[in-house]
Amino acid sequence: MKAYVFETRGGALLGEVKPSDVTWSENANQSETVTPTFDLNSKTEGGRDWRNLGAAWKHSIALEVNGRLLGGPIMPHDFDDDKGTLRVVARGGRILFTRRSVLPPEALTQPLTLPNGELDTSLDSTWSGYDLGTIAKKIGVQACLWPGASDLPIIWPEDRAGTHTRTYPAIDRKNVDAAWTDLSKAENGPDIRLGLEWDGDNRFRWRFQTGTQEQPRLQGRDVFTWELRQGSAVKVQTNPALMGSLAWGQGGRSNDTALVRSLYDPVLIDHGYPLLELDSDVSSNTSEPTTVDSANAETLRTAAKPWEFWSFKVRADRSPYPFEYGPGSLIEVVVTKDTKVSGGYIPPGTYKRRIAGLSGGFDEWVTITCGENYDA
Template sequence: MRIIMGDLLTGRRILDVPFTAASWSVELNGPGTVSATVDLKDPTVRQLDMWNAAQVGKTFLAAVENDVILEAGPIWARKWERRDGKLTLEARGLWSYFDHRTLLPNIGDRPVTNPETGEAEEYANTTLKNLHLGTIGKRIVQQSMTWPGGNLPIVFEDDKPGEHERNYRGVDLSIIGSMLENLTQVIDGPDIAFVPQWAPDRLGIQWLYVSGDPRLSSVTEHVIDMSVPASPVDGLSIDESGSKLASLAWASGGRSGDEPLVERHFDTTLIDAGYPLLELVDSSRATVTEPATMRGHAAAAAVNGRLPLSVWAPTLHTGGRGEPRIGDYRVGDYLVFKSKGELFTPDGRHRRRIATMSGSAGNDFIDIGLGASYG
């Protein structure tokens, strides 16, 4: 594994980091992490001038395996231990940069509110119409790049057709990272990712903004047979919870006029199977104002509530026993586990989606978090 660092604003001036320990993680619809520890007693490391070369908020750190950039983003923290001469650098994926950017057009030094009336200025608002939700996210990011110092090396997918609309008030000073997350969480919202990759001349890196319809995943499913002696599955934990079981689901939190907006959906699947009545209340929909949309959230909760919430977390060997290499897996991809004669899981094929991955230097295993599914 390689750890590289360079200039965040340009993606250039790449240096290899001679680390003593390093780790990485990637996350679906959010920033992963890259961590590296270096020994400043090493003359080679001292020549890099880490005080200036690895500045917080200015320098990116990237983890590379099999020539694939797994994750890359700005260094947000560093810790120096004089006693042992070790410096630890902690970075997060590029999504984290947009947790430090507000959703405003480039208004220069003009005020967001009128100095005389105190009313919000319309020129500070962002209105996006008749677009795919992923393209709305794209427009938000592109708008942020018009500010001085905001033009990071990001390339964009083509626009996608859609009929969605978003109106953002500048006076709210919304954080772009949160707005992107909100787009992924609406009903049938798209996956959004900043995928790090080599620049065409390989003298720097860039990030590709991509969105799903609604899912981002490769065409190929990764099939893993747990029943064969050479199975790459070194460990597997399954956490199952009945916290979301429900026949009657309520959704509330938005407002229509001055009254709370509350909708429900009743599903008899569990009752027909002999379960007692179970209810679920989702009061997190503060921005929903349409009853039909709120009913959709209630219906989705009731349908999902037919089965317990199940989270699979396998540890996979990557040492060449026929399994895909690190770099062949991507968050959003699907793993299919073939089970036969297991102590707990029933025989058959179990399809789960990769939500997180993590690994470390010198380790032939990767830990995978498979997205919560029902059943």
């Protein structure tokens, strides 16, 4: 495991650093988190100017875990003089877009409203005729036209045609990361990843990747298999909060109308469950009934059973290695009669799952968290 500090803008390597401890975690469609701790009483780290090297947002940390790169802008510091330690939190590159709005660069000098107080719709952002992943790209590319963002080292993919349209009124100042999340949560919405990689020997960059209309999940063709054994630290969490039979979506605020749509699925009712209603994750500004219908369909798609997440530990220094799999990868979890789970909670069998997140530390173990593969 190696760690580096680099410039967030431009990606230039500033040097390799030596943490005394580190934890990391990565989840689908979110910024990863890297948390190294440095011993400032050591010869290597005690001689560094961490007050400047650790400049929040300006500098970033990259962590290399068995060939897998994670990291991005430095966030908080936690200095402890008694212990002589500095704990630094860094987030993936996507965190930069949690502080950005879906707005064209003209909005830097042009008011969002006209002199008479009416909205200036010329600053609205509209993309049409693309798949959802390309609309996500367009949002990001526009955000990088602003000062302080044009030199972010991001590789963007080619455009892909599609049937989708998205409009973001300037007056809403929609958050870029939130817009990406909305696109991922749409019916058949794509995974969105900003993955860190080397750019030569002394520079880093991010590669923007999204799922396609035909394959919305960012997953390889390989299916990785692990057999649960003693020491695998198996845990199962179930959450019925998103179970339901009736989904409601409401919009219309953008044109001062009321748009309310619902969708009913009798599966749970037919199996003896009480009626449970859900609110779909749809913007209140949505004015297209088809968009609300799509959100309702996505809400009910996974509402017929509790959300269930399994986690277990695997060796990072053995095949398959962490650089081979990641959030989105399909896996098979095997439980045999010889390695029973306590109380038979998970009966023997082979279970297909999708990795939702990874986490680890300074040792050679990786914790895999996976959910059911709803879209196999």
